[in-house]
Amino acid sequence: MVGNRPQTWLDDVRANPYAEQLAQGFTRLRFAAPLEEQYRAYQLEHSFDLKRISLLAAILIWMAQTLLDLRLVDSPERDAMLVVRVAVSALLLVCGGLILCSRRTNLLVPLTLACILALGIGSAAVVALAHRIDPAYPEEGLLLVCMAGFFLAGLRLSEALACSVVVLVTYIGFELLFGAAVVRLLYVLLYLLFGILIGAVGCYQLEYKSREHFLSRRLLKVMADCDSLTGLHNRRSFRRQFDRVWRQGLREGQPLAMLLCDVDHFKAYNDCYGHQAGDDVLQRIGRLLEERARRPLDMAVRMGGEEFALLLYGSDADDAREAAEQVRGSLERLGIEHAQSSTAPVVTMSIGVACLNSNDTNVSLKELYARADQLLYEAKNSGRNRIAVSACGQPMLTETTI
Numbered sequence: 001m002v003g004n005r006p007q008t009w010l011d012d013v014r015a016n017p018y019a020e021q022l023a024q025g026f027t028r029l030r031f032a033a034p035l036e037e038q039y040r041a042y043q044l045e046h047s048f049d050l051k052r053i054s055l056l057a058a059i060l061i062w063m064a065q066t067l068l069d070l071r072l073v074d075s076p077e078r079d080a081m082l083v084v085r086v087a088v089s090a091l092l093l094v095c096g097g098l099i100l101c102s103r104r105t106n107l108l109v110p111l112t113l114a115c116i117l118a119l120g121i122g123s124a125a126v127v128a129l130a131h132r133i134d135p136a137y138p139e140e141g142l143l144l145v146c147m148a149g150f151f152l153a154g155l156r157l158s159e160a161l162a163c164s165v166v167v168l169v170t171y172i173g174f175e176l177l178f179g180a181a182v183v184r185l186l187y188v189l190l191y192l193l194f195g196i197l198i199g200a201v202g203c204y205q206l207e208y209k210s211r212e213h214f215l216s217r218r219l220l221k222v223m224a225d226c227d228s229l230t231g232l233h234n235r236r237s238f239r240r241q242f243d244r245v246w247r248q249g250l251r252e253g254q255p256l257a258m259l260l261c262d263v264d265h266f267k268a269y270n271d272c273y274g275h276q277a278g279d280d281v282l283q284r285i286g287r288l289l290e291e292r293a294r295r296p297l298d299m300a301v302r303m304g305g306e307e308f309a310l311l312l313y314g315s316d317a318d319d320a321r322e323a324a325e326q327v328r329g330s331l332e333r334l335g336i337e338h339a340q341s342s343t344a345p346v347v348t349m350s351i352g353v354a355c356l357n358s359n360d361t362n363v364s365l366k367e368l369y370a371r372a373d374q375l376l377y378e379a380k381n382s383g384r385n386r387i388a389v390s391a392c393g394q395p396m397l398t399e400t401t402i
């Protein structure tokens with residue numbers, strides 16, 4: 001059985017919903033609300049091909065069985081059996097067609113459930129009818145349908161189990177209705193129940209692994225894209241997403257601003273208060289920048305060391321200057337003591353602000369960064385705790401008070 005093992009390696013991972021869910025465990029096969037939704041969408045996406053192949057196989061097998069009934073069964077019950085088989089075939093064809101056309105919609109699960117139930121209830125009716133004339137007519141088809149629900153249809157355990165129970169109950173109902181011998185029925189039921197138990201245990205393990213795989217994949221992505229100390233985007237993720245954001249800016253005629261922020265006299269801070277205190281300061285700055293990057297296309301990044309960047313979508317030079325002033329001011333207002341700074345009694349930062357507008361079609365991230373870096377250098381040289389802003393390559397220095 002898959003256990004809820006303590007995941008000690010998660011102690012080193014910064015808090016995020018995937019790590020938290022992995023640490024908490026999910027033996028009941030359910031995540032916290034927003035993650036559960038994400039998992040279901042992921043599972044639908046990943047089980048689509050399996051669903052399609054299984055459905056095709058089910059239709060072929062059902063047709064083959066219809067032909068066998070036609071050839072081998074020779075009694076008044078045959079017509080009723082054929083009616084059931086044709087009705088189920090029609091339903092499978094309709095649902096199958098809808099499944100193929102309705103990728104990624106809410107209908108996918110209900111349609112799959114309808115197929116499994118149609119196959120199960122149809123098989124139950126056919127087997128019970130056939131048993132009236134020939135008790136040796138095979139009932140294994142019922143078990144196969146349940147197994148398909150557990151392993152091939154891409155259903156979750158709860159859904160597959162519910163289908164199996166409905167099929168089993170319907171089968172008992174049909175057999176009793178058609179006057180089956182109770183002792184023989186009991187034998188068949190025990191055998192079906194045991195089969196369903198095996199299916200449920202296997203399906204539990206599969207779903208558990210599938211959920212674990214989902215969380216690990218998402219967690220790996222978060223770890224690859226985020227800085228482990230602050231949780232902000234790292235330089236790699238920034239490079240990857242910048243092109244996408246900038247292309248969108250060009251399409252929509254929106255400007256883009258990059259604020260390059262560097263903590264003043266941070267070496268002296270580390271030397272005076274220790275590396276751990278330095279880390280705490282970086283984390284507080286991370287939170288501060290994160291708050292400024294709340295819109296979907298904005299981005300707060302730790303470029304490395306004590307250097308951060310804020311990418312602001314749709315911000316021109318004036319907006320960016322205002323945002324930079326707010327960032328600078330809010331760090332100053334945090335009032336983190338810095339006795340070794342020659343600039344201020346508290347921790348401060350200098351900011352270089354470079355902007356792009358939709359005429360700058362050929363400017364790369366490297367050039368934008370170089371522009372912001374040059375302005376940062378100017379802000380540092382003119383006394384620190386300052387902002388230097390350029391509008392499209394024209395540097396100008398904005399004095400700020402301490």
Ligand SMILES: Nc1nc2c(ncn2[C@@H]2O[C@H](COP(=O)(O)OP(=O)(O)OP(=O)(O)O)[C@@H](O)[C@H]2O)c(=O)[nH]1
Pocket residue numbers: 229262263264265266267268270274275276277278279282304305306380384
């Ligand atoms: N605590 C901590 N310190 C870091 C980290 N990354 C880089 N640093 C330190 O940041 C300091 C950066 O020092 P410098 O590049 O000399 O810059 P500065 O002292 O801030 O001087 P100016 O930028 O000119 O104001 C170095 O001492 C690094 O060790 C980190 O993750 N945590």
